[in-house]
Amino acid sequence: MKKNKLIQKTFSLQKDQTDCGVGCLQSLVRYYGGDITLESLREKSGTFKTGTTLLGLYQSANEIGFDAEGCEADIQALIEHGEPVILHVILENKYEHYVICYFYNDFKFVIGDPAKGIEYWTKEELEKVWVSKSCLTLAPNQSFKKIQHTNKEKKQWFRNLIKEDQESVYTIIFLGVIFTLLGMSMSVFLQKLIDDILPKRKLGILFLSIGFLGFLLLARVMIQGLREIYIIKQSKTFNERINEKFYSSLLRLPKMFFDTRKTGDFVARLNDTQRIQNVIKLLITNTIVDVLGALIAISFLFYYSWKLALLCLIISPIIFYIIFRFNNRVIASQKNVMQSYSFNESNYIDSIQGIDVIKGFSKQNIFSKKNEYAFGNFQSKIAELGKLNLKITLYSGGLLVIFLISILSFSSYNVLSNEIKIGELMAILGISSSLLSSITNLALAFIPIQEAKVAFDRMFEYSSLEKEPITGIDILSLDSIHINAIDFRFKGRSKLFNHMTFSLKKGKVTCLIGESGSGKTTLSEILQKNYIPENGEIKINEDVNLNEVSFQSWRKCIGIVPQNIQIFNGSILDNIILDEQVNELQLKNIVALGFDKFINALPHGLMTLVGEEGINLSGGQKQLLGWMRILYHDPQFLILDEPTSSLDKMNRDFIYDLIKKLKPYKIVLIISHYLENLTEISDEILRLEDMKLSKFTN
Numbered sequence: 001m002k003k004n005k006l007i008q009k010t011f012s013l014q015k016d017q018t019d020c021g022v023g024c025l026q027s028l029v030r031y032y033g034g035d036i037t038l039e040s041l042r043e044k045s046g047t048f049k050t051g052t053t054l055l056g057l058y059q060s061a062n063e064i065g066f067d068a069e070g071c072e073a074d075i076q077a078l079i080e081h082g083e084p085v086i087l088h089v090i091l092e093n094k095y096e097h098y099v100i101c102y103f104y105n106d107f108k109f110v111i112g113d114p115a116k117g118i119e120y121w122t123k124e125e126l127e128k129v130w131v132s133k134s135c136l137t138l139a140p141n142q143s144f145k146k147i148q149h150t151n152k153e154k155k156q157w158f159r160n161l162i163k164e165d166q167e168s169v170y171t172i173i174f175l176g177v178i179f180t181l182l183g184m185s186m187s188v189f190l191q192k193l194i195d196d197i198l199p200k201r202k203l204g205i206l207f208l209s210i211g212f213l214g215f216l217l218l219a220r221v222m223i224q225g226l227r228e229i230y231i232i233k234q235s236k237t238f239n240e241r242i243n244e245k246f247y248s249s250l251l252r253l254p255k256m257f258f259d260t261r262k263t264g265d266f267v268a269r270l271n272d273t274q275r276i277q278n279v280i281k282l283l284i285t286n287t288i289v290d291v292l293g294a295l296i297a298i299s300f301l302f303y304y305s306w307k308l309a310l311l312c313l314i315i316s317p318i319i320f321y322i323i324f325r326f327n328n329r330v331i332a333s334q335k336n337v338m339q340s341y342s343f344n345e346s347n348y349i350d351s352i353q354g355i356d357v358i359k360g361f362s363k364q365n366i367f368s369k370k371n372e373y374a375f376g377n378f379q380s381k382i383a384e385l386g387k388l389n390l391k392i393t394l395y396s397g398g399l400l401v402i403f404l405i406s407i408l409s410f411s412s413y414n415v416l417s418n419e420i421k422i423g424e425l426m427a428i429l430g431i432s433s434s435l436l437s438s439i440t441n442l443a444l445a446f447i448p449i450q451e452a453k454v455a456f457d458r459m460f461e462y463s464s465l466e467k468e469p470i471t472g473i474d475i476l477s478l479d480s481i482h483i484n485a486i487d488f489r490f491k492g493r494s495k496l497f498n499h500m501t502f503s504l505k506k507g508k509v510t511c512l513i514g515e516s517g518s519g520k521t522t523l524s525e526i527l528q529k530n531y532i533p534e535n536g537e538i539k540i541n542e543d544v545n546l547n548e549v550s551f552q553s554w555r556k557c558i559g560i561v562p563q564n565i566q567i568f569n570g571s572i573l574d575n576i577i578l579d580e581q582v583n584e585l586q587l588k589n590i591v592a593l594g595f596d597k598f599i600n601a602l603p604h605g606l607m608t609l610v611g612e613e614g615i616n617l618s619g620g621q622k623q624l625l626g627w628m629r630i631l632y633h634d635p636q637f638l639i640l641d642e643p644t645s646s647l648d649k650m651n652r653d654f655i656y657d658l659i660k661k662l663k664p665y666k667i668v669l670i671i672s673h674y675l676e677n678l679t680e681i682s683d684e685i686l687r688l689e690d691m692k693l694s695k696f697t698n
Contacts, residue, residue, distance in 0.1 A: 007102055007118060014114040021052040021098040023114035024086045025061060032140045035147040036064060037461055046492030054088055056492020057136055065144030072133045075123050079104040086136040089129040154460050161242055168234040169284050175227040176289035182220040188427060189213050235277055242273045246459055252467040255530035268342040272455035279452035287445050290438040297435035304424050308410055316439055319399045326392050333385040334451045340378040347374040400440055407432045472550030478557045478636040478667060479541050480505045486536030496522055498691040509668040511678045514688035520671045524639050529554055559635030563642045565626035567614030573606040576629050590631050594654055598624045619646035637667040656681055
């Protein structure tokens with residue numbers, strides 16, 4: 001029974017059929033006491049629109065702390081195994097699917113189907129769909145992270161974010177408490193005024209009390225202003241700090257991480273920083289003050305009537321319990337809003353970046369419909385969350401009205417029975433209104449807090465990923481690169497390279513040709529240390545393994561001229577140097593190589609503004625700018641991916657001559673679909689085909 005409850009608690013349904021595999025894996029992570037997002041599992045398993053493979057699940061399971069093993073089995077082996085197993089099944093004789101077989105009990109298998117939930121299958125029912133007999137066994141090992149460990153890391157990350165704000169936070173809270181106490185001074189004054197000062201006609205005390213009250217109210221205004229100054233200062237410094245930490249952390253993630261995500265998702269997560277700050281502001285300005293204000297109000301009520309204070313203590317937890325029942329629904333709804341926002345943001349960016357294609361094929365209507373769907377889905381999720389918030393507000397509002405009426409009725413009865421005075425009734429009503437406001441705020445505060453928690457988890461997911469290491473061997477000179485029997489595959493896919501071996505040397509131009517999709521660009525990513533081979537090794541200068549070389553040192557040695565040159569908004573000069581200071585001599589030497597014609601043709605030379613994404617430049621001008629950028633940074637190893645694809649014949653000849661001039665001092669690898677004039681400048685031509693390299697001969 002206990003095991004069944006654990007299964008029900010940790011199993012998650014998946015609306016998207018392509019997520020059935022990673023949904024099974026996520027459920028097992030939770031089953032064993034861990035926690036991981038579906039998005040992280042998609043990336044680790046190579047899940048795409050067509051779903052994932054058992055190989056992809058195997059690779060991601062090993063990566064997140066399981067000892068996983070893919071195997072073939074039969075029904076009896078499943079019964080004897082007795083532990084959760086992911087099964088590859090075929091539904092309706094045509095649909096590939098994944099389910100979890102937890103265990104066998106009472107002549108039935110307990111099955112977790114991501115599309116349907118927990119089901120109970122007989123041997124015959126399982127035999128009918130489990131035709132492949134393929135399965136994946138998993139057992140957590142020492143590297144498996146329990147949720148307690150993950151939560152500890154989250155808390156530590158958050159503490160590091162706010163530790164510089166401690167002084168401001170404590171000051172804001174202290175000023176808030178003083179502000180609340182001074183706010184109750186009016187209720188106390190009214191009680192004294194009605195019950196003591198006016199009946200006894202104490203004129204001198206009246207004026208003195210009014211003056212003192214005025215002083216307290218003015219002090220309250222001043223404290224509020226001072227408090228707002230601290231809040232503004234804290235908000236500014238925190239926003240700057242969390243943005244810098246998250247953004248700098250993002251830039252230090254491996255290149256492959258960015259290759260599997262859309263720009264809109266990064267933008268959405270950067271915007272999540274504001275959600276976190278809004279809740280921090282809520283906590284230090286309202287929530288903590290509301291808690292203290294409620295305690296202070298109840299203390300005053302105990303002073304006036306212990307029965308009334310006891311009534312408040314009984315009713316308040318009931319209100320919280322009723323509203324807290326919405327907690328899980330709010331979290332799920334807020335996650336849906338954020339995910340749909342990321343999708344909508346990505347759709348905007350993709351559409352604008354591809355406007356040439358959209359207009360060129362007159363597909364405005366199609367993309368308008370896509371936008372209508374993406375934005376409509378986003379708005380639907382917002383509406384669902386809004387309706388849920390409204391429902392919570394109505395529940396809490398109705399309960400608090402009952403609460404206030406109860407206090408009014410009870411205190412009025414006490415006045416009629418001469419247990420309290422009329423002035424005390426007025427004070428009680430004033431204090432109760434303050435208590436009512438605090439309870440309302442506290443009852444509804446969990447909604448933005450949960451929203452921030454979701455945003456925080458999304459940010460932490462990226463910030464906690466393993467960064468590129470900053471240590472390693474420094475390479476001062478580069479003479480040779482030996483690629484020895486490397487294998488490579490993308491997660492969940494078949495091999496792209498199988499025991500690939502070749503060498504690159506200084507003073508030698510090597511040309512790599514192959515069909516689209518053969519792996520030429522992937523090979524260049526491996527040589528850049530962006531992708532890591534499964535097997536084999538890459539030796540630098542015959543004695544240093546590339547894995548041992550520091551990223552910073554290697555990237556100083558290597559330079560890439562890609563097919564599509566990334567242009568940043570700014571001037572030509574900014575895009576060449578990518579730095580704050582320019583090396584005038586180095587720049588002059590680069591221009592003297594023959595780029596003066598390109599520079600002189602620009603309206604303002606090196607200071608010409610390129611516009612967003614280089615909109616003011618032609619394709620050929622972008623490629624020449626890319627060449628100047630690489631040569632300015634003077635790398636020892638050049639990777640040239642279709643280096644003349646956007647150039648006219650005159651500029652292609654110029655680049656070929658330039659390569660000949662650079663050849664004695666560089667290792668040069670040219671990647672191309674076709675040879676064109678490359679035979680004239682290449683010392684060796686390699687063909688990449690069917691996962692292997694071969695020497696090309698005419």
